[in-house]
Amino acid sequence: MLTLDRVSKRYPQGHTALQGVSLELASGSMHFLTGHSGAGKSTLLKLATAMERPSGGRVLVDGTDVSAIPRRRIPYLRRAIGTVFQDHKLLFDRTVYDNVALALQVCNFPRTKIAGRVQAVLGRVGLAHHQNKYPITLSGGEQQRVAIARALVNKPDLLLADEPTGNLDKQLADEIMDLFYEFHQFGMTVLVATHDLDQPQRLGLPQLRLERGCLTDAGAA
Amino acid sequence: MSPLRVPLRQHREILGEVTGRLLRQPGATLMTVVVLAAALALPAALLLVTDNLERLAGRFEAPGKLSVFLTAEASGPDGLEDRLRRLKGVTNVRFVAPDQALTEASRLLELGDALQGLSDNPLPGSFEVTLAPAQRAPARMAALADTIGAWSAVDQVQYDRRWVERFQAAVSFLRRTGAVTAVLLGAVVALIIGNTIRLAVLNRRREIEVIKMIGGTDAFVRLPFVYTGLIQGLAGALLAGVLVAVAVAVLDASAGELAARYGSHFALHGPGPAYLGGLLAVGGGLGWLGSRLAVGRHLRDIEPA
Numbered sequence: 001m002l003t004l005d006r007v008s009k010r011y012p013q014g015h016t017a018l019q020g021v022s023l024e025l026a027s028g029s030m031h032f033l034t035g036h037s038g039a040g041k042s043t044l045l046k047l048a049t050a051m052e053r054p055s056g057g058r059v060l061v062d063g064t065d066v067s068a069i070p071r072r073r074i075p076y077l078r079r080a081i082g083t084v085f086q087d088h089k090l091l092f093d094r095t096v097y098d099n100v101a102l103a104l105q106v107c108n109f110p111r112t113k114i115a116g117r118v119q120a121v122l123g124r125v126g127l128a129h130h131q132n133k134y135p136i137t138l139s140g141g142e143q144q145r146v147a148i149a150r151a152l153v154n155k156p157d158l159l160l161a162d163e164p165t166g167n168l169d170k171q172l173a174d175e176i177m178d179l180f181y182e183f184h185q186f187g188m189t190v191l192v193a194t195h196d197l198d199q200p201q202r203l204g205l206p207q208l209r210l211e212r213g214c215l216t217d218a219g220a221a
Numbered sequence: 222m223s224p225l226r227v228p229l230r231q232h233r234e235i236l237g238e239v240t241g242r243l244l245r246q247p248g249a250t251l252m253t254v255v256v257l258a259a260a261l262a263l264p265a266a267l268l269l270v271t272d273n274l275e276r277l278a279g280r281f282e283a284p285g286k287l288s289v290f291l292t293a294e295a296s297g298p299d300g301l302e303d304r305l306r307r308l309k310g311v312t313n314v315r316f317v318a319p320d321q322a323l324t325e326a327s328r329l330l331e332l333g334d335a336l337q338g339l340s341d342n343p344l345p346g347s348f349e350v351t352l353a354p355a356q357r358a359p360a361r362m363a364a365l366a367d368t369i370g371a372w373s374a375v376d377q378v379q380y381d382r383r384w385v386e387r388f389q390a391a392v393s394f395l396r397r398t399g400a401v402t403a404v405l406l407g408a409v410v411a412l413i414i415g416n417t418i419r420l421a422v423l424n425r426r427r428e429i430e431v432i433k434m435i436g437g438t439d440a441f442v443r444l445p446f447v448y449t450g451l452i453q454g455l456a457g458a459l460l461a462g463v464l465v466a467v468a469v470a471v472l473d474a475s476a477g478e479l480a481a482r483y484g485s486h487f488a489l490h491g492p493g494p495a496y497l498g499g500l501l502a503v504g505g506g507l508g509w510l511g512s513r514l515a516v517g518r519h520l521r522d523i524e525p526a
Contacts, residue, residue: 049434051525072439079436089431089525106437108231150435
């Protein structure tokens, strides 16, 4: 589903974020991407959604090389990938419902079918009764669930999460990770970047460990 | 990506959203529209003024007399007088023989008998042709003078058309001034809208980032802004049209009164459907152009990170 082939990324300022990283995520698998801050976790995720371009090597999403994807095709790539960020990137002038519905609107999803989809996904993340609230009135954990609902509403094959529990306490973090695990069990390919080393062990899932831009063999749990 | 790649249904939804957004900020929207209307109304009014002046110039009556000077070789009045009388609109033809012309000239120039001493009369014979009032429009006079001037026995045709030509030159100068003003203020309109849209883009930077992150195309991001510019341009043009129409209605009464004092009848031509249609097209077009340029410049800079 996601393949990196000797990928490196140097920023114009000279900082090297990734160096010769190769990995392959099988369809339906779930991995944790671990490592310290600045180890290159975010960069790796951004390469998959073409938010960054690799300096060398190839990045393949579902068999398509996205390393040099034309600008106009990027939106269609991003629709096929669900992304969740630590700061969840919600729009605070719209309701929970509208935030999630936006992901369908940009794909030109028929308006009549949007309501059913949005309500179903909000139900799955446990926010069915919050749909008309504004994100600012929700707790941090609930806000992150809205972001997850938005990432999932388009039924992507690949879900990428960048420190999704960075701002949450242990119990809320566990709940969020359990949610990801649930989606993985439904067949979605999931990659979660986190510096929380307990989560791979708790869920018994393999981790990919980045150190200074290189993949190490921290191995599977 | 062309906006046509966005389906019609989505155009409708975006249009509804944009209209709602503009109406939720009535103060700011109204300010922009009023400024645009002022910038559009000035050249639009100038155009209407020059149109009416041109129409007026077409109705001015020249004195209605042509002087047709014959060549020295021309034998006499006989055949020519009949030809002149047969011309459409000619009411009277008077022949002025060379001797008679000499007498009149010495009278006019107060030369007494000085010219009597000339051995040879240098003046040609001429006809004084009077035209019916309906034939005195400048264009008709000019055509008639050309026709007669082409006859072999005719040396030249004169009539007093200088002041009519001056008036027409003044109107055409006014028209050119209007054209220059229109170009300048058109650029102003595009810049005002471009700037409004630029601020809107920066205000909604976060929203644009999110939309791009979840797979919105450039066209999807751009369309609301382009519609905003289009609507503001159209609204400005509409208000400009209303301003001009009101101004015409106010001036029409006094123009009629003025014409009546000269024993004439004149009504201003107000803005017609073609004029208003053109105004809307220009306003909408400039709105579209200004917003398109502004969004295009900033869209690439805003990327999710």
